[in-house]
Amino acid sequence: MNTQSRRVLRIAIPLVVLICLVGGGALLVLQKKKELRQTQAYGSHPRPVTAVEAVRGNLTLDKAYLAVVEPAQLAEISARVSSTVESVHIDEGARVETGQILAELDAREIEQAVDVLGARIEQAEAELAGNEATIEALEASDIYWQAEKRRSFVLEESGAITKSESEQSAQKAADVRGQLRAAENKSQAIEKQIEALQKQESEQRTRLGYYTVTSPFAGVVTQRLADTGDLASPLHPLFEVQDWSMYKIAFDVPQKDLPEIQEGQTVAFEVNDLGRTATIQLLEPAINRAKMMRAEVWLDGEAAAGLNPGAYLSITVEVEQLNDVILIPASALIQAPEGRTHVFAVEDGKLAARVVHVLGRSADRVAVRGIEAKTQVVANSYLGWATLSSGQKVEAVE
Numbered sequence: 001m002n003t004q005s006r007r008v009l010r011i012a013i014p015l016v017v018l019i020c021l022v023g024g025g026a027l028l029v030l031q032k033k034k035e036l037r038q039t040q041a042y043g044s045h046p047r048p049v050t051a052v053e054a055v056r057g058n059l060t061l062d063k064a065y066l067a068v069v070e071p072a073q074l075a076e077i078s079a080r081v082s083s084t085v086e087s088v089h090i091d092e093g094a095r096v097e098t099g100q101i102l103a104e105l106d107a108r109e110i111e112q113a114v115d116v117l118g119a120r121i122e123q124a125e126a127e128l129a130g131n132e133a134t135i136e137a138l139e140a141s142d143i144y145w146q147a148e149k150r151r152s153f154v155l156e157e158s159g160a161i162t163k164s165e166s167e168q169s170a171q172k173a174a175d176v177r178g179q180l181r182a183a184e185n186k187s188q189a190i191e192k193q194i195e196a197l198q199k200q201e202s203e204q205r206t207r208l209g210y211y212t213v214t215s216p217f218a219g220v221v222t223q224r225l226a227d228t229g230d231l232a233s234p235l236h237p238l239f240e241v242q243d244w245s246m247y248k249i250a251f252d253v254p255q256k257d258l259p260e261i262q263e264g265q266t267v268a269f270e271v272n273d274l275g276r277t278a279t280i281q282l283l284e285p286a287i288n289r290a291k292m293m294r295a296e297v298w299l300d301g302e303a304a305a306g307l308n309p310g311a312y313l314s315i316t317v318e319v320e321q322l323n324d325v326i327l328i329p330a331s332a333l334i335q336a337p338e339g340r341t342h343v344f345a346v347e348d349g350k351l352a353a354r355v356v357h358v359l360g361r362s363a364d365r366v367a368v369r370g371i372e373a374k375t376q377v378v379a380n381s382y383l384g385w386a387t388l389s390s391g392q393k394v395e396a397v398e
Helices: 003-038 108-158 163-209 255-260
Strands: 047-053 055-078 083-088 101-105 212-214 219-224 237-254 266-271 274-279 292-299 312-329 341-347 350-362 365-369 376-381 394-397
Touching: 047 341, 055 350, 055 365, 101 237, 108 163, 237 255, 237 312, 255 292, 274 292, 312 350, 312 376, 376 394
Parallel strands: 047 394
Antiparallel strands: 047 376, 055 237, 055 312, 083 101, 101 212, 219 237, 237 292, 266 274, 266 312, 312 365, 341 350, 341 376, 350 365
């Protein structure tokens, strides 16, 4: 091969390589373009959302409150007088009956006063008895001398006795009558004295009762705050007694809720995961300083089983019953900036915003007007509500 032929061969080989490289690259570009044409544009995939079906039914509207369990009765028992505690008859945890003695105070001074008054009453009664005997004798004398006075007057008229003798009989009759009236007045005075002394004695005996501390009702002594030798006074409780025969659930109702809360409404609560119901039996007549009104639910028997004083309970009060309404999850509601409420309905695989009016809410369910039963509404969006809009393709996942 001559020199010219070798030169042509050297030039031809690189051209073939170049043509092959260029041709291969073009094929790769064409293949990539084909794949891109087959790939859907961004946003064309349906967005997955959780959808639920609106149903027609009834909804009980309620208000939730935190209540505390209290005994039927609770009393902090203090002495009604100031005195030294002489003896304590009961301890914490003991069951007591109505009127049972819990403690006794030193009552020697008042007992002495009662004894003195008793002695004075006995003395006055003895004096009264003696005076009544005198009155009885004077009444007999009065009868005699009144008769003698009349007889002397007749004898004087007939001249059988002198006028002086007749006047003596009249004077004696007057003296006896005066003594009788004085004795009767004395008896009245003694009776009033006895009445006053008896009143004083009754008052002192009543005060004497203050020195014996008793339970006002049957229950359990939950606190003993006094020992023998302590100084008792009306300002310091000696015992706390609770009546566990019944319980009450007490809760405070805010002022804004008062139009919806009434006596007789049903209250629902749970004890040991078991549902129970009762009724509101008392709404106090006045609002307290916190602008709350106290409500009480009384429980006994099985309704009170498992409750402990001081425990807290979550309760709901049924305030209204909505019948034959459209129900959806509360999570489906969306608040628009202009203040309206709407939901996203899924129609033919696309979203449609529907304005709704909320009729009532209870826990995680709401009653609405504006959509029909069996309408699918979005309850949750995986990427957030802000990514949804009307007309958007979605895939409903129940």
